[in-house]
Every structure is written in structure tokens, then in C-alpha cells.
Amino acid sequence: MNELCRILGIQVPILQGGMGNISNAALTAAVSEEGALGTIGAGTMTPEEVEKIILETKERTENPFALNIALAVSPFSKELMQLAVKHGLKAVSLSAGNPAPFIPYFKENGVKVITVTAAVKHAVKAAEGGSDIIVGEGYEAAGLNSPLETTTLALIPQLADAVNVPVAAAGGIADGRGLAAMLALGAQGVQMGTRFIATKEAPFSELYKERLLLSDDTGTAVIGRSVGRIRRVLKNNAYTAQLLQQEKAGLSLDEFTNRTDEKHHILGAVEGNEQEGYWNSGQIAGLIHHIPTVAELIHSIKLEMTETIGRLEPYMKKEVQP
Numbered sequence: 001m002n003e004l005c006r007i008l009g010i011q012v013p014i015l016q017g018g019m020g021n022i023s024n025a026a027l028t029a030a031v032s033e034e035g036a037l038g039t040i041g042a043g044t045m046t047p048e049e050v051e052k053i054i055l056e057t058k059e060r061t062e063n064p065f066a067l068n069i070a071l072a073v074s075p076f077s078k079e080l081m082q083l084a085v086k087h088g089l090k091a092v093s094l095s096a097g098n099p100a101p102f103i104p105y106f107k108e109n110g111v112k113v114i115t116v117t118a119a120v121k122h123a124v125k126a127a128e129g130g131s132d133i134i135v136g137e138g139y140e141a142a143g144l145n146s147p148l149e150t151t152t153l154a155l156i157p158q159l160a161d162a163v164n165v166p167v168a169a170a171g172g173i174a175d176g177r178g179l180a181a182m183l184a185l186g187a188q189g190v191q192m193g194t195r196f197i198a199t200k201e202a203p204f205s206e207l208y209k210e211r212l213l214l215s216d217d218t219g220t221a222v223i224g225r226s227v228g229r230i231r232r233v234l235k236n237n238a239y240t241a242q243l244l245q246q247e248k249a250g251l252s253l254d255e256f257t258n259r260t261d262e263k264h265h266i267l268g269a270v271e272g273n274e275q276e277g278y279w280n281s282g283q284i285a286g287l288i289h290h291i292p293t294v295a296e297l298i299h300s301i302k303l304e305m306t307e308t309i310g311r312l313e314p315y316m317k318k319e320v321q322p
């Protein structure tokens, strides 16, 4: 139990990253039931749609869970914030925008604020503004990324040094070794997205999960760089291959935005239509070889984290120097 766990009321320092329009009640509740923090990803969903998922999640678990609001993405940010307060959620996770103007509202209403950021400067601002936890997300991560392209390995220790609130590391973590490594770098926990796609409870199409399992360390591509957007996706998808070709031929920002909007995300991720939809994925895809339940996954991560830290014990002895 560290400070991050205490703030969020959880026992396991793992956050399931919000997955806009997709991470449903079954996945969120399964994660929270294991003592980690499940998160509903609002994406572009209406407040009515999100409220339904909140209520269903509450039926499945009494443990804390969070709502992710991607500020630049949701047309309903304000209404979603009110929903989080109305339902007494333990925490909100705010990404893709400046959280500072909204933090006082959550403070007044006892909701903890997790800010997702990819730069020290933004993290310091969020922490000074009252954010309770900072998630530092590196360039390895799935989905929309910062064009700054800073990696998790470089970002986390710099963030941990710069802010006086707990940091969780996101991007490139899928097992207990990753969790142990991030703790060593100064984080108090991790946020995972890609690893949770390949779980029994995740509401993704079987084709998406299969292709994730087939991926290796070179299995992801960044789309959108030509128009100043960075989205990391699986390469082994027909729509992505087509998009990369279209980018080479010259695609405007508007065209790119339309072709990667939530409709195409859902077509790929949920409906398994690889002719018209893409699959978000992080670089850690190559480490994922099976589809466990969330309970099995979290259990194995905890075990492996302890074993990993145990393996480092000889280095504590003065006579064994690396």
C-alpha cells in the first residue's frame, strides 16, 4: 500500500487506462474487483451512454473505479464531470487537454483527479493546480500520443523528480517486470492499455485480439505524423496499411481526422472490420502471447513483480557489483 494506492483506495498499483467509447462495465469492474483501478473511457459518448455504463459498473463492483474524459475529444466534458460527481466516483482521469480549470470542482466534491500527460512542464502545472496523481505516458503507448515522442523510460524519472504527487507510468508495461522497473524509476504504479485488450473480459473483436497476439516488437506503426498527429496502432490491419499509403500521397489534417474518428475506431476494435477500422496498440504488443482473465493477469503481474524485485537482491550486497 503506497501513497498512490491510498489516494485511490486500491490495493494493487495498476490502473487500467481509459479506452474511449470502448472500455465497458465488464472490463472496468473486473479490474476494480482485483483491487486495481478500472476506468471507463468516455471518448465521444453522450452523458446518457456513459451514465448507463457507470450504473452497470456499480452493479458489478463496490470497489473504486474512474472515468476518463479526454478533454479535447469529448463534446460533453462538462456534463461528464457532473456525472462523475453525481455518482460519487472515486476518481476522474483527465487527458488530452489542460485539466487546471476543472480541478477545483472535483476537489470541492471529493473526487480525486488523475492527469495524463507526456511532459514534465504539463505535469508540474497539473500538480500545482491540485491534481492528485500524474500519469506519465510515453511514446510507446497505444492510441493518441503526444507529438513530443518522449519515451516512458526517459519520462518517468524526470516526472517523479519534478512533482510532489504520486506518478504512475503508462506506455510499454504489460507484466510484472515492467511494473517493477517503473517502481525503480520512481513511479508508484502503472497504467496499462494494450495488455488489457487481450483479456477475456475486454469487449474487443476476436480478430483484434488475434492480431495483437500475432504482433512482435515491430508490430505497431505511428499514423498521422504527416499531419502533426501521433496515433500508435497495429500494423497488421488493412485499413492502417491503406491509411499509411494515403498519408504518403498527401492527406490533410481534416481528412486524417475523419478517417480515424470514433466510427473507424469502433468498426475496427469492436466489430473487427479491418477494411474500415484500425486497432490501437502499444509497442509492448510483442510481449502478449495469451488471453487470460483480468484476475489471472493481475495475479501473474503481482507474482512476477515480487520475483523480479527478489532477483535484484544480490545487487544489494556490496561484493556483487553489476
Ligand SMILES: Cc1cc2nc3c(=O)[nH]c(=O)nc-3n(C[C@H](O)[C@H](O)[C@H](O)COP(=O)(O)O)c2cc1C
Pocket: 016, 017, 018, 019, 020, 021, 022, 041, 042, 043, 068, 070, 094, 095, 096, 116, 137, 140, 141, 142, 143, 144, 170, 171, 172, 173, 191, 192, 193, 194, 195, 197, 269, 280, 281, 282, 283, 284
Ligand atoms: C483501445 C485503446 C483506446 C484508448 N483510448 C484512450 C482514451 O480515450 N483516453 C486516454 O486518455 N487514453 C486512451 N488510451 C491510452 C490508455 O489509456 C493507456 O494510457 C495506454 O494504452 C498505455 O500504454 P500501453 O498501451 O503501452 O499500455 C487508449 C488505449 C487503447 C489501447
